[in-house]
Amino acid sequence: MKTLDEFIVEKQAEYPNAKGELSSILAAIRLVAKIIHRDINRAGLTDDIIGLSGEENVQGESQMKLDIFAHEKMKKALLARGEVAGFASEEEENIVIFDNEHARNAKYVVLADPLDGSSNIDVNVAVGTIFSIYRRVTPVGEPVTLEDFLQEGHKQVAAGYVVYGSSTMLVYTTGNGTNGFTYDPSLGTFCLSHPDIKIPEQGYIYSVNEGQYIKFPQGVKRYIKYCQEDVPAEKRPYSARYVGSLVSDFHRNMLKGGIYLYPKSTHYPNGKLRLLYEGNPMAFLAEQAGGLATNGEQRILEIKATELHQRVPLFVGSAKMMEKLHSFLAEDQ
Ligand SMILES: O=P(O)(O)OC[C@H]1O[C@](O)(COP(=O)(O)O)[C@@H](O)[C@@H]1O
Numbered sequence: 001m002k003t004l005d006e007f008i009v010e011k012q013a014e015y016p017n018a019k020g021e022l023s024s025i026l027a028a029i030r031l032v033a034k035i036i037h038r039d040i041n042r043a044g045l046t047d048d049i050i051g052l053s054g055e056e057n058v059q060g061e062s063q064m065k066l067d068i069f070a071h072e073k074m075k076k077a078l079l080a081r082g083e084v085a086g087f088a089s090e091e092e093e094n095i096v097i098f099d100n101e102h103a104r105n106a107k108y109v110v111l112a113d114p115l116d117g118s119s120n121i122d123v124n125v126a127v128g129t130i131f132s133i134y135r136r137v138t139p140v141g142e143p144v145t146l147e148d149f150l151q152e153g154h155k156q157v158a159a160g161y162v163v164y165g166s167s168t169m170l171v172y173t174t175g176n177g178t179n180g181f182t183y184d185p186s187l188g189t190f191c192l193s194h195p196d197i198k199i200p201e202q203g204y205i206y207s208v209n210e211g212q213y214i215k216f217p218q219g220v221k222r223y224i225k226y227c228q229e230d231v232p233a234e235k236r237p238y239s240a241r242y243v244g245s246l247v248s249d250f251h252r253n254m255l256k257g258g259i260y261l262y263p264k265s266t267h268y269p270n271g272k273l274r275l276l277y278e279g280n281p282m283a284f285l286a287e288q289a290g291g292l293a294t295n296g297e298q299r300i301l302e303i304k305a306t307e308l309h310q311r312v313p314l315f316v317g318s319a320k321m322m323e324k325l326h327s328f329l330a331e332d333q
């Protein structure tokens with residue numbers, strides 16, 4: 001079976017001018033995934049990993065110890081490779097400029113949600129890591145600026161996630177389809193297990209935090225009621241599945257077909273999820289697998305970010321389900 005390493009080398013060979021920088025960044029992320037995999041697996045055995053850190057992130061959310069651990073590991077691994085000019089993460093208020101000569105001459109910046117779904121760690125439920133890679137827009141040789149990170153999602157060079165589930169999987173795209181690799185811990189290797197993933201056009205699962213229903217916009221409420229109607233010929237009612245880790249909910253819907261909804265609400269007027277390191281990478285992966293991703297009005301990948309930690313309503317999944325959702329949202333307007 002083809003390993004992730006072999007796959008990356010093979011893909012790089014398709015671009016004769018490629019110097020291997022992107023491959024090196026992906027290798028760094030692969031290493032971080034292995035480290036987090038190892039530490040999550042012993043999370044219940046050590047107080048260093050589980051529980052709250054006592055700190056809050058820029059969004060006022062409590063940071064778990066593993067949030068900070070994953071963030072630090074990622075930052076170090078990317079800095080060590082020297083192919084990344086700067087890094088931004090959910091766990092750090094400002095962009096991190098890698099200020100050494102090699103990094104200043106690097107072409108790429110990386111954004112990440114180092115540990116997604118962290119409230120699930122202590123209860124043994126799957127969590128993930130999300131990443132997004134851009135080519136910088138400022139001149140090489142100078143320190144990167146915020147502008148390099150606030151690019152529209154369609155400019156992503158690569159994006160992906162790792163899901164630490166019943167097995168650990170790394171799924172990524174460089175704009176040429178979406179491929180999934182399963183980790184074999186005995187070999188320490190990711191192997192291509194899910195080549196060219198395609199989201200079924202029509203799924204029968206909807207994923208939303210329904211406890212917040214009362215706070216959702218009318219169109220979303222009516223779509224949820226549509227999902228619950230008894231229409232056996234259309235396999236409705238659909239099944240409700242919600243883990244509460246975006247990576248896990250997204251991954252399931254990618255493979256089985258489904259729709260994930262995190263709308264704006266009276267509680268979160270702009271949605272909860274973050275555009276740059278949650279919305280954009282998932283939208284890129286979904287589109288590359290034949291799915292759709294919007295904020296209800298616009299393609300996620302066309303939204304121009306104005307802030308690093310900007311939130312966005314996120315609807316993503318099977319094309320036909322997304323079209324149906326949009327018809328309900330349109331009636332609202
Ligand atoms: O508990 P809620 O409001 O449904 O939110 C769940 C969402 O929040 C998140 O946990 C946010 O991610 P972080 O754990 O990285 O902050 C998503 O993974 C998830 O989909």
Ligand SMILES: [Mg+2]
Pocket residue numbers: 113115116117246278
């Ligand atoms: Mg997250």
Ligand SMILES: [Mg+2]
Pocket residue numbers: 067090113114115116117118
């Ligand atoms: Mg997180």
